[in-house]
Amino acid sequence: MNYLEALERFKKYVEDIKNISYAVNVMHWDGSTDAPKSSFPVRGESLGFFSTLEYEMFVTKQMDEDLNTLLENIDKLDDKESVMVHKARKEYDKLVKIPSDEIKEYQILTNRAQHSWEEARKKDDFSIFSPDLKEIIKTLRRFADYRGIKNHPYNIYLDDYEEGMTREKLDIFFDTLRKRIVPLLKGIMDSKKNIRDEFLSRDYPLDSQREAATELLEFMHFDLDRGLLKESTHPFTMGLNIDDVRLTSRYDKNNMISGMLSVAHEGGHALYEQNISRDLINTTLATGTSLGIHESQSRIYENNIFKSREFINFYFPKLQKRYPEQLKDVSEEEFYEAINNVKPSFIRVDADELTYSLHIMVRYEIEVALIEGSIEVDELPEYWNKKMEEYLGIVPPNNRLGVLQDVHWSHGLFGYFPTYALGSAYAAQFANKMEKDIKLKETLLKSDFKTPLEWLNKNVHQFGSLLTPDEISLKSTNELLNPNYFCEYLENKYSKIYNL
Incomplete structure (x- = not known):
């Protein structure tokens, strides 16, 4: 078979899939923001139609033959074509190795599990959810066998979200965090430092918070002519393409900082999507390379930048001007300490920067x-509580605040949670290199937020998924992911705050 003909068909497929994906993502966006509740059934039918269409377009004998031909002539393809073909082959094999009837049954199972999880959480009764969870785990083990186990069945699912990641690598990663963060947390809990933070729950008008959110995105140099900020129950970011990047936040009149941190977090995701090289715009590579690298971009803005002393030095006077009554008796140092206060909590999404990774380690x-x-x-509730006490020093009073708090397992998303902790570690490593390259702290003190963005554009954003996470790390920091940067960042920051 002529490889040029195979390449032409493959590129036509990529073009068609991008168009379908845009339509599907717009429907998902509407469903999470402005669409009326009554539109759910019709939108569901449309999404089901497009999902089936994508599968039927991709899983064909012709596609199989074309991918084989292109792989045989891989040296004749350019870098972008080569990476796309390798990724397509990997996804194709993943889909065809699992019998289609079992995929359909699994979709039915996870749909049912979402409802049983909701009911179990509502009634604080784990036994309602456990039968479906047992079946999900049984299915995932079987799917791992179909796909070909690499040393450990969990590795299959880790690689789905973070290419190249393995259980063996994560064991070393989390062992480092366990040995350094758990003692640090104990030191903080034993310290006599009392941090004042009651002013964070004062009444902050929602309209003013919305204005501040837009202003913060402008400080971050997010291009609002190519992006959109709206509200949703659960904040998220969606990169439809480089020129259409959308994000959401949520606001609470008695928790102003939550909305600001949400905007900084989702804004980091959005900047990644908005600054991918235009050379990738007509490929399948114009998106983040992995969940861990994507999370690093949100974490570096939320934690390493927004919650830094240097940024607060710039931003707190603006907040005082916006909220003169609420912050009239608050100093810059008090505000900095309040937004960095460490309080072990039962709920992962409410966790502070230091304890968040311990929540992930439990999972x-x-x-x-x-x-x-x-x-x-059936052992999960007890095992969960044991690990929470071991790592965070607290025991959930019920399963709603414990093992039933996350929706992920009802969707079958095993291997997803670790990417949150990986993101924080990548962020600390990037920030460390930025300090060496551009003097990040001095740059922030000068209210220069363009230079950090340019560094991220050059070293991370522009490559989309053309490079793997390991390649991004090596290219930008000259070494693979090293969790010690994250641990050192936390130790230095919180030792000063808590006088350890």
């Missing part, structure tokens, strides 16, 4: 144990 250890069969589903 990682549970997922590995469930997939390999070293613990049973």
Whole structure:
């Protein structure tokens, strides 16, 4: 077969899929923002139609033959074409190795599990959800067999979200965090430092918070002519393409900082999507390379920049001007300490910067144990509470605040949670290199937020998914992911705050 003909068909497929994906993403966006509730059934039918269409366009004998031909002539393709073909082959094999009837059954199972999880959480009754969770785990083990186990069945699912990541690498990663963050947390809890933060729950008008959110995005140099900020129950970012990047936040009149941190977090995601090289715009590579790298871009803005002393030095006077009554008796130092206060909490999404990764570590250890069969589903509530006490020093009073708090497992998203912790570690490593390259702290003190963005554009954003996470790390910091940067960042920051 002529490889040029195969390449032409493949590029036509890529063009068609991009058009379908745009339409599907717009429907998802509407469903999460402005669409009327009554539109759910019709939108669901449309999404189902496009999902089936994508599968039927991709999983064909012709596609299989074309991918084989292109791989045989891989040296004749340019870098973008080569990476796209390799990624397509990997996805194709993933889909065809699992019987289609079992995929359909699994979709039915996870749909049912979402409802049983909601009911279990509502009634604080784990037994309502456990039968479906048992079946999900059983199915994931079987799917891992179909796809070809690499050393450990969990590795299959880790690689789906973070290419190249393995259980073996994560064990070393989390062992480092465990040895350094757990003692640090204990030191903080034993310290006599009392941080004042009651002013964060004062009444902050919602309209003013919305104005401040837009202003913050402008400080970050997010291009609002190519992007959009709206509100949703759960904040998220959606990159439809480089010139159409949308994000949402949510606001609480008695929790102003939550809305600001949400905008900084989602704004980091959005800047990644908005600054991918235009050379990738007509490819499947014009998106983030992995969930971990994507999360690093949100974390670096939320934690390493927004919650830094240097940024607060710039931003707090503006907040005082916007909220003169609410912040009239608050100093810059008090505000800085308040937004960095460490308080172990039961709920992951409410966790502070230091304890968040410990929440992820609990979930990682549970997922590995469930997939390999070293613990049973019925043991989960007790096992969960044991790990929470071991790492965070607290025990949830019920399952709603414990093992039933996250929706992820009802969707079958095993291997997803670790990317949150990886993102924080990548962010600290990038920030460390930025300090060496552009003197990040001095740059922020000068109210220069363009230079940090340019560094990220050059070293991370522009490559989209053309490079792997390891390649991004090596290219930008000259080494692979090293969790010690994250630990050192936390130790230096919080030792000063808590006088340790």
